Amino acid sequence: MLPSFFDSLVSLIVKTSTDLPPDVRAAMAVARAQEPAGTQSSQALAIIAENIDLAVTDEGAICQDTGMPTFEVTAPVGANQLVMQTQIRDAIAEATRRGKLRPNSVDSITGENSGDNVGPGTPVVHFHQWENDSEIEVKLILKGGGCENMNAQYSLPADLPNLGRADRSLDGVRKCILHAVWNAQGKGCAPGALGVCVGGDRTSGYEKAKAQLFRTLDDINPDPRLAELEASIMGEVNRLGIGTMGFGGRVSLIGCKIAALNRLPASFFVSVAYNCWAFRRLGVVLDARTGDITRWLYRDPAIPAVAMADQAGFQRTGREVVLRTPLTDEQVRSLKVGDVVLLSGRAYTGRDAVHHHLMKHAPPVDLNGAALYHCGPVVAKDRSGWKITAAGPTTSIREEPYQADVITRYGVRAVIGKGGMGAKTLAALKGAGAVYLNAIGGAAQFYARAIKSVDGVSLLEFGTPEAMWHLTIEDFPAIVTMDAHGNSLHKDVEQESARELAGIGT
Ligand code: SF4
Numbered sequence: 001m002l003p004s005f006f007d008s009l010v011s012l013i014v015k016t017s018t019d020l021p022p023d024v025r026a027a028m029a030v031a032r033a034q035e036p037a038g039t040q041s042s043q044a045l046a047i048i049a050e051n052i053d054l055a056v057t058d059e060g061a062i063c064q065d066t067g068m069p070t071f072e073v074t075a076p077v078g079a080n081q082l083v084m085q086t087q088i089r090d091a092i093a094e095a096t097r098r099g100k101l102r103p104n105s106v107d108s109i110t111g112e113n114s115g116d117n118v119g120p121g122t123p124v125v126h127f128h129q130w131e132n133d134s135e136i137e138v139k140l141i142l143k144g145g146g147c148e149n150m151n152a153q154y155s156l157p158a159d160l161p162n163l164g165r166a167d168r169s170l171d172g173v174r175k176c177i178l179h180a181v182w183n184a185q186g187k188g189c190a191p192g193a194l195g196v197c198v199g200g201d202r203t204s205g206y207e208k209a210k211a212q213l214f215r216t217l218d219d220i221n222p223d224p225r226l227a228e229l230e231a232s233i234m235g236e237v238n239r240l241g242i243g244t245m246g247f248g249g250r251v252s253l254i255g256c257k258i259a260a261l262n263r264l265p266a267s268f269f270v271s272v273a274y275n276c277w278a279f280r281r282l283g284v285v286l287d288a289r290t291g292d293i294t295r296w297l298y299r300d301p302a303i304p305a306v307a308m309a310d311q312a313g314f315q316r317t318g319r320e321v322v323l324r325t326p327l328t329d330e331q332v333r334s335l336k337v338g339d340v341v342l343l344s345g346r347a348y349t350g351r352d353a354v355h356h357h358l359m360k361h362a363p364p365v366d367l368n369g370a371a372l373y374h375c376g377p378v379v380a381k382d383r384s385g386w387k388i389t390a391a392g393p394t395t396s397i398r399e400e401p402y403q404a405d406v407i408t409r410y411g412v413r414a415v416i417g418k419g420g421m422g423a424k425t426l427a428a429l430k431g432a433g434a435v436y437l438n439a440i441g442g443a444a445q446f447y448a449r450a451i452k453s454v455d456g457v458s459l460l461e462f463g464t465p466e467a468m469w470h471l472t473i474e475d476f477p478a479i480v481t482m483d484a485h486g487n488s489l490h491k492d493v494e495q496e497s498a499r500e501l502a503g504i505g506t
Contacts, residue, residue, distance in 0.1 A: 001083060005291030008284060009091035009138065012293075014100045016140050016282040017066055018055045021298040023216040024193075024279045025052065025308060027254035031191050032308075034250045038317060040479055041249030043340065046315060047440045047477065048244070048277060049308035051392075054445035056305055059100070063278040064378050064390040064444040064465075065144035066101040069123035072214065074130050074137040076288055081127050084136075088125055092117045099380040099389050101142075102465055111353070113463035132288075139214055139283035139297065146395045146418070146441060147276040150188035151209075152180045153202060156268040162498045163505035168268045170229055173198050173258075174236075175505055176270040181237050181253055182501050185494060186246025187395050187419035189276035189441035193217060193255035194233075197271045198226075200261035205271035208259050213275055214283075216298065217255035226258045236504050240497045244277075245418065245441055247479065248493045254279075278442040316342075320477070326369025327413035329433040337487040339480040341437055343414065347371040347473050351394050353466035354459060355402035358410070364458035364468065367410040371437075371473075374399060374417030376465030378444070379454075386454040388469070390444035393418040396436070404428035416478055420490030429484050436482035438489075450476040 020028075032049060035042040055062040069092055073084060093116040095101045105114045105122040117123065130137075154160075154176040156168045163179055166172035177196055184192060195212030197205045221227035233256045243249020254277065263269065283297030299305075317340070323331060325345030335341065348365060350358070350372050378390035396403075396417030403425040406412060413434045415421070418441040429435060439447060456470035481489040 001080065002291035005084065005286065006087045006091055008286055008291050008293045009088055010094050012138060012140055012282060012284050013069070013091055013095040014059065014098070016142055016280050017061050017095070017100045018059050019305065020052055020062060020279065021281055022305070023218050023298065024254070025305065027217050028052070028277060029308065031244070031251040031254055035244070039249060040247035040338065041243035041245070041251070044244040044247060044440045046309065047443050047446050051443040051446040052308045054449070058445065060445050060448070061100060061102065061378055061390040062280060062444065063144055063442040064102055064376060064392050065146060065394065066104060066378070067142035067144040067280065068104070068148065069101070069117065070141050070143065070210070071123060071125045072128065072139040073125060074128040076133045076136070077129050077131065079136065079288065085125055088123060089118050092123050099378060102376070102378040102390070103463065104465070113465070115463075134288050135294070136286040136288050136291070137283065137297070138286065140281070141213055142280040143213070143275055144278065147184070147188040147192060147274050149395065150180070150184035150274040151206070152176075152183065152272045152274070153206065154270040156270060162501040170225065173270050174229060174233065177233050177256065177272060178237060178501060178504060180272040180274060182240060182242070182497055184274050185242055185419070185497070186438070186441070186490060187397060188274050189278065189418065190242055190244060190246055191251045191254045191277050193275045193279050194253065194257065195273040195275070196256065196258040198258065198260040199263035200269060200271070201264070201267065202269060204261060205269045206273065208261055209271040209273040212257035212259050213273060213279070213281060215257045221258065223260070226260065230256050230258055239504060240500045242493065242497050245438065246420070246490060246493055247438070247481070248489070248496070276442060325371050325414075327371070328369065332413050332433050332435050333484045335435050335480045335483055336485065337480055337483050337489045340477060341480060342475040342477055343371060343437070344474045344476070345371070345472070347373045347416065347471045347476070349373045349375045349377065349467070349469040349471065351376050351466060352398055353462040354468050355399045355406060357459060358406050359402055363410055365470065367412050369411060369413050371414040371416055372406070372412045373471070374415070377448075377469060379464045379469070386457065388448050388451050388454055388471070391448045391451055392442050392444035393439040395419045396421050400425060407434050408432045420481055420488065426482055426486060426488055429482055430486045433484050435480050435484055437478035438481040439478045447476065450474060
């Protein structure tokens, strides 16, 4: 049965991972037009735009965190869901084998990566039925961990930082949403899009919130009360000044979609699903007899995607600081928050497993003067060796418990990541002479091209995303957001946006 179902699903997965839907592109184009040229947010959006184009051209993953695959399947009554479920899992494994998805499914107890994105709970597949004998609808969203970690659930009434009391009312809901956006800052790869559910229980609320991400960003909520709330949030939230990647700027959110479920009288939950700018969501309608794709959802293949970038390449302003590793104490201390660095030379990747390892073991390479890149790349091996096909930064704050020790013990001079780090790392940067460089979250294709060669790998037993890759990088652009003088752009933007939040909230 359904002889083409597997191939159609592979096409859907590959397209979703590599080509943003038109409504998201349009919203990002509007965001780009709003940020003044030369600002950090504007430069970040230029890199994002180029990244979106490169992903389409090379059919590469838009972001190296290819996310949790979540399918919504609506099929005729009586369709064999067991067969579809098996073929969806097989299609996920095939897309992973082709390098379109990073192996992202790990055993929660042992940490072992399944290698093919298949395991208990991965992928997520929800089945629904309809009285339509001739068609099967499959929708897919790929939502990465950085933004998933920024989801939030509030139980009203509550006292919210900077916003005061949030009551069981639409105004209380509004405060929860504002708080969620403020809290995500650069960690969720802003500008983001929200799915929100008012009510339900803790489980159904989150599920309904995520389901709102299947709405297009430009639709109008049929409930006029929620339509009004969506519009007012979009008007207010961009006054927070969070900007792209939390660098400060005019656009913090590209969409807000709200639904409501009935609740128990004793409960009032507000569930928020935060999606990053790499908002990968597509769908297909299939012939229910063959499984062939009869049409796409969210996109019209007859209309070619309009290029996002207006000029080829990252546009230099002439103010960039060009550096090559190994870095010296003097070079690093000359940098200050806001500087744009073009870094060349040796960089090593290291994320959770590597940092944990370095607490008890000497590093497998000399890290003196080195750049340590918080990155879990998508890696493929061919006859000529390893190739990195997607390599954006991962959320740095996860390494906060380890980073200060790694810097001071091993002489690391530059930590590259996204979202910034905490007070302990800031103190270590100052004490040891090192900087934190914020790369643009999700710009996996862009940064893969700044990697000129993969020269080796250590700790491969941790799996390809967690291994320590030895890279030669060339003109790798990143912004100094924490310097060796105790300054942090993240802290500044957080404090300023908190003041704005307090003003908006009242
Ligand atoms: S853009 Fe950022 S938050 Fe989104 S999947 Fe990529 S790394 Fe994660």
